[in-house]
Amino acid sequence: MVAMGIGSTTITLAREDVVDFSLPYFLTGTRLLVPRDSPVSSFADIGGKRVGMGSGSTANIKGMDRAIAQGQIKPACQKILFEEHNKGFLALQQGKIDAYFTDASQLAGMRAKAKKPEDWKIVGKYLTYEPYGIILPENQGEWRDFVNKAFIHMLKDGRFEALYTKWFGPDGVVPLPMTDEYKVLLKSLSYPE
Numbered sequence: 001m002v003a004m005g006i007g008s009t010t011i012t013l014a015r016e017d018v019v020d021f022s023l024p025y026f027l028t029g030t031r032l033l034v035p036r037d038s039p040v041s042s043f044a045d046i047g048g049k050r051v052g053m054g055s056g057s058t059a060n061i062k063g064m065d066r067a068i069a070q071g072q073i074k075p076a077c078q079k080i081l082f083e084e085h086n087k088g089f090l091a092l093q094q095g096k097i098d099a100y101f102t103d104a105s106q107l108a109g110m111r112a113k114a115k116k117p118e119d120w121k122i123v124g125k126y127l128t129y130e131p132y133g134i135i136l137p138e139n140q141g142e143w144r145d146f147v148n149k150a151f152i153h154m155l156k157d158g159r160f161e162a163l164y165t166k167w168f169g170p171d172g173v174v175p176l177p178m179t180d181e182y183k184v185l186l187k188s189l190s191y192p193e
Contacts, residue, residue: 151189
């Protein structure tokens, strides 16, 4: 049996029906990756453009559909689905699409792996919020409590911030500045003893 799964897994009500989650340890959201010289700077700028996204991310697709239906993106963009993010990024590099849409953390990883990361920029305010949690076996409350308490202690003693800086800080493997929303989430999780 697997004791936990850690990755880019958004906590959703549907997933809560089959597994349990830790407290959210990461907060990201959907944004756009575009070439540095692109005129696209927000979701309003992708109307009528070709926008790539992962075919397996139904939450992202629904978020884009909702934004189109609400008139945030007009005319509607052309959604082009890719089985893998790296294939979508390759299409963006080849000019086959105008932007790539997914979680900002995924976009930051794509940008960091590019031959010239400075040639790419992440734009737009979050269209959706994606709280990531550790996947835990269902109905094992003591184990979930242990994981959550360990996480809270890491927040309080500074270990979590040190790890975040190591991996996502300005000189980290995948530079991704911590948003104000994420800082508020972490502060709210620093429960008193």
